[in-house]
Amino acid sequence: MRPAFSVIFFTTASGAGYGLLALLGLAALLGGVPADRGLGVAGLGLALALITAGLLSSTFHLGHPERAWRAFSQWRSSWLSREGVAAVATYLPALAFAAVWVLGGTLSGALGLLSALGAAATVYCTGQIYASLKPIARWHHPLTVPVYLAMALATGGLLALLLLFAFGLPGGWLTLLTLLALPAAWLLKLRWWQETDGAAATSTAGTATGLGRFGDVRLLERPHSGSNYLLDEMVFKVARKHAGRLRRIAVGLGLLLPWLLILGGWLAAPSAGAALLALLAVVSAGAGVVVERWLFFAEAQHTVSLYYGASSTGCAAPQNFELPTRQA
């Protein structure tokens, strides 16, 4: 699948934003953040800015962004529509939560909880968009949604710690949560990689053409000499060559480095040094998640590639089969 930058940015930014919103909401309910107005402005401002930037970015890959409002109508059947509805609905408690905190100077546990539930529902819908697509075997996996949720929580936790340390506050239980959520998210991701790498192909060129009964099915000629929308959009395979190295980079930047930085920040907090360490952790984890999302798309094979000479194992196509490269 072609990794569209707008979608990678959307899921990374809004995922972290929803994670931060959910954790601030839970912290308002359970205790963990003071009712400091500056913290409210910075925290909810950052969360809502990331969410909004992500949502706007996701409309950039639409052919007709001016019709995006129509996407709220089909929530009965479509996870993409449900995601849109959940995203907009979450603004209501989130803005009320922010208003009560920033203008009223009080923490509303009820509004915080509603915001957290809305954030979780939205990220759940995002994961389901991918997990519900049967033609992409790697995505159609029970761990796809948990990975999206866990990544949002872990990156949101890093942002929450950055805020607390920047305001000269101790991280409290949020530190412990983040130090646990980060490895938990990446363990889920490693498990997802392991299981989707080893999964037996459900569809092959034999079942795609129904000709498997006559023997091995190999592409002799493509329908045309040039590229097409299907090849550009769904038969992307550039990054597979570097997949192994990119996975190690993703784990290093997304898990190992930020975990150590946050551990250091915990020991140094409250201090300016702790805030700096947390900032580095956020930047590193963000880069790690972007690489992870890139691979999520680039490594995913769509069944349509079976009609264009790909083998069901995702291995390289025959020598005489070469995808034309085309400028965007």
Next chain:
Amino acid sequence: MTSLPATPPAKRLGLVIDLDTCVGCQACVVNCKEWNTGGYPAPLSDLQPYGKDPTGAWLNRVHTFDVGEGADGRTVHFPKSCLHCENAACVTVCPTGASYKRAEDGIVLVDESKCIGCGLCAWACPYGAREMDGTAKVMKKCTLCIDRIYNENLEPEEREPACVATCPSRARHFGDLADPESDVSRLVRERGGYDLMPEMGYAPTNKYLPPRPRGAATVSRACGTKLEDAAPAGGFLGWLDRLLSD
């Protein structure tokens, strides 16, 4: 409304494609493009048609496969367009209601005025039946030529999809697959018509007829079996027979 019809459509219009007789001439591909770039889903645009990297939206494409090895090997031309599935996920994933399946005849269509061009329906289709139009920025797909099959301005015998009408080897058949007595249903029964990727569970309406087994006659000719004398009585014809038999 992107929910599928509550009750299965009374009619299931679709195509039956004969992989035994398709010669891969691409006439169906061209006639599809020609009709549809002026018909219901118009335009069906091409980008840089005369440039370095021409691309374009096509609703029907013919792939060619090598199948099997050695003497059992064969070349199969394989036309592919929308299969108008019963469980059309391209319809249910659509966030706007642009993609829909008609309750009356099962045809899957796109209301282009509602399409936001998100591309999710193309991801949801295992068969690669949908293509984004590079100019209109909306999703295009086979309409089963709804502007031909119900078109009362056309002669009754012309009311079939453009690809079917143009096929020179009669490899494409159009009809109602819900009616067990229709010609297409009979063909499917007699020739063992099958679904593509049944494991996906999309229940496609279109069916494919497998290549026929190699006939015994073909084998005996290939083996060079000696034929009888053309004129055993001799005479002029016998002389001619000996001459031509060298």
